[in-house]
Amino acid sequence: MAFSSTSSLSVILFQVYFTSLLFTSISSLKTPKHYVVYMGGPVEGELHNGEASYLQMLDTLLPREESERRKGVHHYKHAFRGFSAMLTEEEAAAFSGIWPESPSFNDKGFGAIPSKWKGTCMGGPDFNKSHCNRKLIGARYYTSTGATSARDVDGHGTHTASTAAGAHVDGVSDRGLARGTAKGGQPGCRIAAYKVCNSDGCPGSALLKAMDDAVNDGVDLISMSIGRNAQSTRDYLSDPIAIGSFHAEHKGIMVIVSAGNDGPDPSTVGNLAPWLFTVAASNIDRDFQSSLILGSGKVLRGAGIHFANATRSKAYPLVYARNAGAASTPIEEARACLPGSLDPKKVAGKVVVCVMSSTTTKRIIKLVLEDAGCKGLILVNEREKIMASNSGDFPHSEVDMTYGYKILKYILHTKNPTVTIAPTVEVKRSKPAPVVAIFSSRGPASLTPNILKPDIMAPGALILAALPPPETAKPSTPTYGLRSGTSMACPHVTGAAAFVKALHPTWTPSMIKSALMTTAISYDNMRRAVTNTSGLTSTPHETGAGEIDPHRAVNPGLVFETTAHDYLQFLCYYGYSEKKINKALTKTKVICSKKASEDLISTINYPSISIGNLRRGQRYGRMIERTVTNVGPEKNVTYVAHVVAPEGLIVQVAPKRLVFGESVSKVSFKVWFYGKKPASKSYHHGSIEWSDGYHLVRSVFSVNII
Structure with a gap:
């Protein structure tokens, strides 16, 4: 890039x-x-x-x-x-x-x-x-x-x-x-x-x-x-x-x-x-595929990168890890190929089908199989969108649950199932990205x-x-x-x-x-x-x-300048004493407000907004102020606000128009956030967008309604 x-x-x-x-x-x-x-x-x-x-x-x-x-x-x-x-x-x-x-x-x-x-x-x-x-x-x-x-x-x-x-x-x-x-x-x-x-x-x-x-x-x-x-x-x-x-x-x-x-x-x-x-x-928008060729001739596309010798790609016996567990190993541990869960005699020299679990990682699974003398890995991911990972010289392919069921069905109905993990190929302009x-x-x-x-x-x-x-x-x-x-x-x-x-x-x-x-x-x-x-x-x-x-960033139109004063006040709001801040970070004497609190951290002039705790109801609204500086080519320009607010959150901006001129390069605005009473107790996300018809200045926000 x-x-x-x-x-x-x-x-x-x-x-x-x-x-x-x-x-x-x-x-x-x-x-x-x-x-x-x-x-x-x-x-x-x-x-x-x-x-x-x-x-x-x-x-x-x-x-x-x-x-x-x-x-x-x-x-x-x-x-x-x-x-x-x-x-x-x-x-x-x-x-x-x-x-x-x-x-x-x-x-x-x-x-x-x-x-x-x-x-x-x-x-x-x-x-x-x-x-x-x-x-x-x-x-x-x-x-x-x-x-x-x-x-x-x-x-x-x-x-x-x-x-x-x-x-x-x-x-x-x-x-x-x-x-x-x-x-x-x-x-x-x-x-x-x-x-x-x-x-x-x-x-x-x-x-x-x-x-x-x-x-x-x-x-x-x-x-x-x-x-x-x-x-x-x-x-x-x-x-x-x-x-x-x-x-x-x-x-x-x-x-x-x-x-x-x-x-x-x-x-x-x-x-x-x-x-x-x-x-x-x-x-x-570039992906890598390692396709699977089942012994039946069926080809399934999987994701992955490996550098096994392409000229020697061959079919190997295929086994489902659940059926190859070590003695006394719980089935769920064996199917996930957790460390110590497999019987090396049942998996050595074979390609093993493992199901991704939240209790392990792709790297650990790969190492478990290598240590057991396996010839390759087919990883079934039922939790996330499959994304190619790099396993070096160890053949592997990752598939979603749909293909995973097809592979398991093939194993179940075949006396001596086999599979070939094809060489990795590059896929350009993949979607989504x-x-x-x-x-x-x-x-x-x-x-x-x-x-x-x-x-x-x-x-x-x-x-x-x-x-x-x-x-x-x-x-x-x-x-x-x-x-x-x-x-x-x-x-x-x-x-x-x-x-x-x-x-x-x-x-x-x-x-x-x-x-x-x-x-x-x-x-x-x-x-x-x-x-x-x-x-x-x-x-x-x-x-x-x-x-x-x-x-786009070279011509943003407006910018939020976060100053040294903002950063020092952030430390005050976080709870540090003036003495500790002065001793650790600056020779300039810092004066913290007696009303300093963690809630005020949201008020420093940051390009995004986060509120960690907003109670529901009109009486518990929170006001945040921001200041923007015009850095665009036109000095006389007006920006108009557009709010993208999620369900459960009321967001109001004032003024809704920011007017800049020859002598006015900085303008402040205020944002009020209100949590609706039926709203779920969780984070709600949205954005505030300012436009002059050419530039679009977008500030994202995250508000936790409690």
Whole structure:
């Protein structure tokens, strides 16, 4: 996805990979190449037994016991004051960085590095300073153990960096799939990579130091593909990402982050601070099919990506997991292929039909079958819309319940059932798209339901981008792969933000954020409202303001400017004392209102609106005020309001016309929300749209009627 090819911006990318990332390329257990070590406790909603944890570790390259975090003390002086201290481990992380030899980081066509750049290119045993160029202008690392350079190991950093700002590279593919031209969202941007994690984890001290360095180095944008678990963020002033990004925002540097990969459960979104731009993930209009050829000759289309040798595709015996359970295993566990539920003697050498369960993941099922010596997987998904996932060299196909019944009927009525899992084929212009990715973390925000998170949605499922080459290949060998996660969605928004900033260099981060949010798309390529994988109309808790549309964002008409005062008042409303805010975040004395309450969080000048608790009845209405700034080409212009309100909610706007002139660039309006007495006690979603006949400025809202 490219929006422009010229820009003097420097995009900084923090490369971090979390083991909660779903559907990534899976390496063979016998020849691991990447090092991803799980450091935290199990994520709520996943299997908690020891075998499941072990199987997840098999997919993370070199397993090792949790080791003591090493202390690293850093002095902060550029964006904020203080010293780092050893923080409690909260996340699972792996080390990453960047692969400088990738053609996505070639500097052809780039001029001299801007004089404002104050950064450095740190060398190491496998990373020379000469690896930096006029495109990749900086590289730092902060690992006190393990890695000794900014070089990428697991591919996550290289993938996200090239997605945000990679150069044009023709004729690339993932082993023949998704063939085409690779290019980042803003190919003309320069990149500085800051490697903040190693095999022992991702210390908050390293994150803080990296953001502090980035501010001093002179970056314009910070892209952090770090999906925080909602439970790991207990408050804002103990969150290194929230603290570091607050200071970056204060310096005019926009910080874009991942929403996390703990969907589809509600209240799983992470990175909740309002000064962060939090990104959810969607699919794109490209799908991948792995068809099934039953022994009867019947062909069924399934979804999936695998790289089993296509020339050796053959029929294998087919068995239903329910009929292959281990002794004393409950039938429901066997049919779901839970760890320890299958009898290896009954499934080895066969393709196994498993039924998706809420108590496991696709990755765990795949590993269970591999461990049992199976030849392939047919996954029947009766809960969600089927979406292709990447199982590496292990043949698999995912089908819906309709096809699932046909397969089970064939097994039941056939003495020796067999199946062939055909090679994966690419399907272009698939519909519907976008669809909210099943793994994308959802709102409402657990800490502050009066701020709507995530903010926006971008492509994050099976995204093709640069990767380090195989160990046996030359370092400069062009290598590209398909990966999924909100980590992949985050750099799409970074590229879009760079595109907008290149055309509007004086705009503040909140103005760029507003422009992208209020112009976001709420419909799919079938001209219907965007749906989730259950086929239901999505809500702002899944999509934020909607899917990014960078070209519309460069001319949004109006923007909502969220100021430093708004952010400081947000902290007051959240419940922090003036003393604590002043000590932690600012030298400016903050004065909190004596009437500060969490309800007032809804009143900060944010592009979206969220009300966490609205009582039913006319007497319990809530008033929210917003101010918009005219940034359109016409100074004398009038915008008219249109409210899209759901059943159960009365929404009134005043004034209904916003009149701007030569001396009037900012206008305020008020919105009243009333919950109808018959309304259900739940969240109700809608939008307020302002139009001048050309621009459409859309603010989504979510209101919880209690």
